[in-house]
Amino acid sequence: MREVWVGEDEDPFADVISAESRASLTRSFDAFEGMRVQMSKDRGPQVDVLRTMAGTCPLYISHGHGTLVASWKFEVAARAAGPAKPNIEACRIYLDHGKSQTREQILQNVYMLWPGEQATFDEHGLRFSAMPDPDIVLSSAFTDGARATDEFVRLIGAAMSRNLSRSLSPLLEISGGMDSSCVAIAAAEIRGSLTSYGVIQPGAIGVQQRQRRRELVDLFGLNDHDGISWDPLPTLSLDFAECRVTPYDDLYRMPCINTIERHGLQNSDIVITGIGGDELTKEHTFHREEWEVSGFSSSSSILAAVSRADMFMRRGIWPVNPLLDISVINFCRALPKQMREGRLLNILTMARAG
Structure with a gap:
């Protein structure tokens, strides 16, 4: 053997x-x-x-x-x-x-x-x-005095601490949305002077993005860089060789990569993302279609991670997705339904972080 x-x-x-x-x-x-x-x-x-x-x-x-x-x-x-x-x-x-x-x-x-x-x-x-059908954690109730946001941040931090503490040049991917913001909060508790990047959408959404990202940059002292999400347009992605060799691809592959390379961030050894956050507050995310294999996380989460992985890995950057950690998923599934509705967990986490 x-x-x-x-x-x-x-x-x-x-x-x-x-x-x-x-x-x-x-x-x-x-x-x-x-x-x-x-x-x-x-x-x-x-x-x-x-x-x-x-x-x-x-x-x-x-x-x-x-x-x-x-x-x-x-x-x-x-x-x-x-x-x-x-x-x-x-x-x-x-x-x-x-x-x-x-x-x-x-x-x-x-x-x-x-x-x-x-x-x-x-x-x-x-x-x-195939992976055996996993045991699924069900929603429960809080104990008196519980602060779910503290445990949420702790678990996210634990999920990335191994990679983040050993990294020589970590990179945070921050869109300004709830998921990447919560990841940034947890990362900043582990390590200071972090570098970040994000791609900005056009119009009013982009204005909101810039405002939210600026709050995070100022709050945690990030060395931040940004690019535009329509450089190039998703419809032009097939003009690029690396978008023609995988059936799992991401809508913003080239805008992300262009931003990273334009700002000289391609020497980063890990990139920490907020992939999988949307599914943390949904119900019954363990279900699969009849043609899909079994799995622990939601199918849409793992597919998003797979689709984005090689765009970083082709450049020697290891993707880290702490919101897809099993302990984080279990914790969110165990929360009372009211805590997940309207992304209340994320909102309270961001508010308590300032």
């Missing part, structure tokens, strides 16, 4: 003797993102790829000529799968419903390995084990 661990931190199960136990523990691990590759010849050559339950970056799987490929780059997996042929059913789902949390991708023999899952490759081919 040979084994490789790739993760945001050291292998948490390196001292576990049994390979089967390490595999099982890996798939249920939720503290940070990681992947374990086990290679065995006991019953014929076999490779197992296992993902932790925590995870927000894409991991495409394909095989060809007896070789297994696992990569966050869609084009690498597609190339290994051989001549490109459309997967008709996957294409139909994509055209009818947009991006979905599906196993099969738009090209034949290209798959996605989602968090908490396992891919096995042997003489019989490639097969997958």
Whole structure:
């Protein structure tokens, strides 16, 4: 048995003797993102790829000529799968419903390995084990004197502290909206003198954005940079090579990247985002469509994270999405419904931060 661990931190199960136990523990691990590759010849050559339950970056799987490929780059997996042929059913789902949390991708023999899952490759081919249906936290009531905003900020901070404390050049992505604002509040409690960026919308929305972002910049002493969201327009994205090589793409990929590169921020090693915040205050976000795989976070959240990940990763920047941390999601699901309605949790968090 040979084994490789790739993760945001050291292998948490390196001292576990049994390979089967390490595999099982890996798939249920939720503290940070990681992947374990086990290679065995006991019953014929076999490779197992296992993902932790925590995870927000894409991991495409394909095989060809007896070789297994696992990569966050869609084009690498597609190339290994051989001549490109459309997967008709996957294409139909994509055209009818947009991006979905599906196993099969738009090209034949290209798959996605989602968090908490396992891919096995042997003489019989490639097969997958889906993540078991997770236990879902239900809404409850407050204890006397509870301050949900304090715990909300603490949990967000805990979700990014490993990355933020070790980073040499962290970057905050701040739109001025509620989600990125709450993330900025938590980040500023961990580390000072942070650098931030954001893209500004046109018209009245942009005026509000600038005002909200200026409050955050002044409050936390951020070294801030901005760009415009229509540079280029989303309809022109296919003019750029990197927008033509992935089925998971983001509407503002090039405006974000142009802003980062224009201000010399491409040397950042992590970017901290507010992805997943909208879903924290919604109900029943654990439901999946019949064609989707199971998962812990809402499908729309993980899809947004996957769609934006490689635009940073292609530049050596690791995306950190603290609002997709399982502890944050569980906390918000446990809140009384009234605390989630109208984004009251976010509003109180921002107000109490000044």
